[in-house]
Amino acid sequence: MTLSKPKKAAILVIAALLFAGFVTASDAFFQIRKNFTIFSEVIQEVNELYVVEVDPERTIRRGINAMLETLDPYTVLIDESQTQDIDLISTGSYAGVGIEVGARNGELVVIAPIEGYSAHRQGVRAGDVIVSVNGISATELSPDDLNMQMRGQIGxxxxxxxxxxxxxxxxxxxLERERIEVRNIDWFxxxxxxxxxxxxxxxxxxxxAxxxxxxxxxxxxxxxTVNGLILDLRNNPGGLLIEAVRVADLFLPENEPVVHTRGRAPQTRQLYSTSNPSFFGDRPVVVLQNHGSASSSEIVSGALQDHDRAVIMxxxxFGKGLVQIxxxxxxxxxxxITTSKYFIxxxxxxxxxxxNGEADTDLPQHxxxxxxxxxxxxxxxxxxxEAEQHAETMLEIELHRGSHFFQFANEFMASDPTMPEPGQDDDRVMEAFREYLNNADFSYATASQQRVKDLRDQLRADYGDEAGPLKGFLAELESDLEAKRLRELDEVREAILREIYLELSARVDGTALRMKTSVQLDPLVTRAIALINDTGAYTQILSAP
Structure with a gap:
């Protein structure tokens, strides 16, 4: 049988492609074998000849970790103790301080403090950039390394x-390590x-979930009677991709796309779609998110936004579009290991x-x-x-860091175990808190006051006790700053009262009342309620222009 010219050309093209693939694969395997041999010989020479005895396992592990660090912060080797922690987390608890961390712009940041635990109680906040932990610079740690530093013996x-x-x-x-109970739903x-x-x-x-x-x-x-839902994903760092798909499935019709993963390996390229009719029907939904909402949270909010099913507020x-297994x-x-990217x-x-230096610059932005x-x-x-969160002042930071809300709640409830009513009892609670601060000799300096103090110290060193020609000006400035500091307690009254009521409610009925109080006093929840109640505004947001 004689082949036609087009068929011959096709066979030659296919053969060339197969050969090219074989050569590429063979070349990759050759590079692996070659560098394995080099690595083996180097470690053998170091082990036998280096001036002092080395620990082969430690040296090799550092080499492996250095290799993985060239990829991304989420691709890491998990040792025996860490695998046990992963099993522990999957069963529902672990010993730690209650924060989730991630990488952003080459730095480790707090994605979310877990409500009610040590980090949250003392005022660690989502977005805090981690400088060091236990004296170890954060620049030397991956997110997983840092999480391991947070864990240890209870107490x-x-x-x-x-x-x-x-x-x-x-x-x-x-921070004090304690038993962290891992829950999917904090409160409903x-x-x-x-x-x-x-x-x-x-x-x-x-x-x-x-x-x-x-x-x-x-x-x-x-x-x-449930007419609508507010789904709060704020400070939710994510988790299992399949659970994100299943959560979206509760709100979307059957056979609607939720997320598409794309990686090099065929098994990582998969479209995840809904498999059931919408459990929640077409009742209105508002999703709350913030900078601490990451990964699976973004799959849910992105899918519901792309299907015009919920208003995102x-x-x-956070912006984590990578999938690990x-x-x-x-x-x-x-x-x-990071195996794929995901697309909503x-x-x-x-x-x-x-x-990896392979930005998807060819993807359209709109x-x-x-x-x-x-x-x-x-x-x-x-x-x-868009709704920005309240920005803490230095006063609030110092109150948290000194656990003053916590201590005040203990003293207040010891003298009167009845839960005060937010709004109705605000003046009484605030007056009691002022009295507590006076008795505790609470004092702090604002950032501006600290800078003026530093300047006065420098001028005193240069000019003597009179602080040079700026003495009068500095005295007047210090007086103004102190007056402003004293007013600050009134200026952030609502935020302070919210923290006090959260601590008081926890004393009355533990986490359940604390979470309920948190929702009742949350201005963003109030705004979401108003939107759901305004059918016209809700519908307009989800409609095409």
Whole structure:
């Protein structure tokens, strides 16, 4: 049989492609074998001839870790003790201080403090840049290394130093390790019982997160008429991708795309879609997010935004668009490795940091939702309604760092165990707090006051006790700054009262009342309730222009 010219050409092209693939693969295997041999010979020579005895395992592990650091902060070797911690987390608890960390712009940052634990109680905040932990510079640690430094024996201490935007001085926190109970839902209940608006605070995407959400809604529907839902994903660092898909499935129709993962290996290229009719129907949903909402949180908020199913309210999310899996390897170790990027239904890729120098510059920056609303590809998910969080003053930072809200609540409830009513009892509570601060000899210096003090000290060194020609000016400035400092307690009255009521409610009925009080006094929740109650405004936001 004689082949036609087109068929011959096709066979030659296919053969060339197969040969090219074989050569490329062979070349890669050759490079691996070659460098394995070099590495083996180097470590053998060092082990036998180096001037002092070396620890082969430590040396090789450092080499492996250095190799993985060239990839991204999330691809790491997990040793035996860490694999045990992963198992512990999957079962529901671990010993730590209660913070989630991630990488941003080459720095380690606090993604989210866990409500109610040591870091949160002392005032560590989402967005804090970690400088050091236990005396070890954060520049020497990966996110997983830092998490391991946070964990240890219950009752032992962790010294954490952070930088906070707008605060010139570094902040040092001495945190106590305690048993951290890992929950998917921190609290659920009715945000507005009269209007039938439910609230669910989903803190992570662990095993059964979606089924827990479904059960929470069903439980509320047994007692109340549920006309709408506020889903709070603020400070939710993410978790299992499949649970994010299942959570989105509760709100979207059947067979709708949720997320598309794309990697080099065929098994990493997968489209995840909904598999059930919408459990929540078409009732209105508002999703709350902030800079601490990452990974699976962004899959849910991005999918609901792209399908015009929910209004996203708050701040731009963290921007983690990478997927990791854990692969067991020899000797009880495991490799956590980034295997793919993920893309939400509109096609947007929301990763904030390009670790591999292969930015998707060819991707368009402007996309549309299913209903035709314009959305922009950025580092994270942009909210439909932007609402910045309250920026803490130095006064609030010092009150947290000194655990004064905590101590005041103990003293207040010891003298009167009745929970004061927010709004009605504000003046009485505030007056009692002022008295507590006076008795505790609480004092602090604002950043401006500290700078003036430093300047006075320098001038005194240069000019003597009179502080030179600026003596009168400095005295007047110090007087003005002190007057402003004394007014600060009134200026941040609402924020201080909220922290006091949270601590008091925890004394009355533990976490449950604390979380309920947190929702009741949250200005963003109040804004979300108003939006759901305004059908016209809600519909307009989700409609194409």
């Amino acid at each position: 032992s201490e962790v010294v954490l130093v952070v930088r906070r935007f707008g605060i010139s001085d570094k902040l040092t926190f001495t 209940g009715m945000a507005d019982e009269a209007e039938g608006i439910a609230f669910i605070m989903l803190s992570r995407f662990g095993q059964n 979606a089924s827990e959400m479904r059960r929470a809604i069903e439980e509320l529907e047994e007692t109340y 708050g701040q731009r999310s 854990i692969r067991p390897i020899s000797y009880g170790l495991a490799l956590k 239904p509109s096609g947007r890729y929301i990763q904030s940091v390009d670790y 996309f549309e939702t299913a209903g035709g609303r314009p959305v922009v590809q950025r580092t994270g998910i942009d909210p439909d309604i």
